[in-house]
Amino acid sequence: MRQSATPGLANRFLAGSAAAVALFSLAACAAKGHDLSQINFRPLSANPRIVLMPPDIRYYLLTAGGHPELHAEWTGEAQSVFSNTALDIARAKGVDLVVLGRNDISPLTLQYEGLHAAVGEAVIEHALGSAALPSRDTNLASSWTLGPGVRELSKQSGADYGLFVHYRENQASGGRIAFAILAAAAKTPIPTGSSHGFVSLIDLETGNIAWFGVISGDMREVEGANAVAGWIFDGLPFLKSTAGGHAPE
Secondary structure, three states: OHHHHHHHHHHHHHHHHHHHHHHHHHHHHHHHHOOOOEEEOOOOOOOOEEEEOOOEEEEEEEOOOOOEEEOHHHHHHHHHHHHHHHHHHHHHHOOEEEEOOHHHOOHHHHHHHHHHHHHHHHHHHHHHOOOOOOOOOOOOHHHOEOOHHHHHHHHHHOOOEEEEEEEEEEEEOHHHHHHHHHHHHOOOOOOOEEEEEEEEEEEOOOOEEEEEEEOOOOOOOHHHHHHHHHHHHHHOOOOOOOOOOOOOO
16 A cells, blocks of 8 residues: 555655646746836937947856856856847847957956946945935936946947946756745745846946846847847937836736
8 A cells, every 4th residue: 555655645746846847937937027127327429339248147057955056058048149139139220239259258358247247236226226325326327337447348349338238047946946845835935046137338438337227037048138138229328218118028
């Protein structure tokens, strides 16, 4: 009896796990379409040359214990797909865009990639979030800057502005999902994934942020990358903004 009951219990658990995986997957997909926020710091000149810096996009797989491990394949796919899609959209809109690939990255590019990540987090916390800085006008371009050293990037690319993209996504592994199912049964919910990202248009003469937006979407696929890149270029100050800053569904 025990021998026949055990497989039945296992099958029921696996069936429940499969259903839970499907629910987690649907929830993850639904979360991609949330609204985007943006701040326009100042108007730009008509049709400037923009350099798309190598997209700082990274995908991680959450282990059963919740430790994020970089997923190199997903990360590479997202970086490539987003760059190609952004270039296609820019050309269709008549935007003068130069794209730097990961093969073109330099120590200076890496330095400003990290600085942009730090400044962007500060913008989200102190300009978009609840932790406003009372002593500063957070809508002034000079309040948020990467510094005038970015002129070197302008010299290297011949661009007027730099488009910096920062995005992180954690997705649950099978082990993490199984652990979440067990934890849910014990009424102890645990996180199974998250996404977080933003994009900045940087004046390469001053280093100041000219435009900033919060982004979310699965950029490993053309459809997701197209939605994100399309929203970005629709929102840039020198183009006609659409939908009041809302992400495509």
